[in-house]
Amino acid sequence: xxxxxGIFLTLLSLxxxxxxxxxxxxxxxxxTTTDTNSGVTTATVLYQYPxxxxxxxxxxxxxxxxxxxxxxxxxxxI
Numbered sequence: 001x002x003x004x005x006g007i008f009l010t011l012l013s014l015x016x017x018x019x020x021x022x023x024x025x026x027x028x029x030x031x032t033t034t035d036t037n038s039g040v041t042t043a044t045v046l047y048q049y050p051x052x053x054x055x056x057x058x059x060x061x062x063x064x065x066x067x068x069x070x071x072x073x074x075x076x077x078i
Contacts, residue, residue: 006070013064017057024053 026047034041 002070002073006067006072009063009067009070011067013060013067017060020053020056020060024049 026049029046029048031044031046032041033044
């Protein structure tokens with residue numbers, strides 16, 4: 001029974017991560033800097049995910065580790 005729950009939790013966490021990864025788009029921050037000596041302008045684009053994305057990822061990592069633990073744990077011998 002533990003192995004079945006472990007397989008379920010592992011697959012659930014992997015599939016949920018794939019869905020969440022497709023749903024959340026990173027926020028784009030564009031930073032431009034100009035060097036005063038040479039006049040060269042550099043544009044840098046930073047991508048940031050919302051905080052909820054990281055919270056979901058931490059929960060999924062914990063679920064994945066718990067599933068692997070249930071798969072690898074052995075039952076008590078009667």
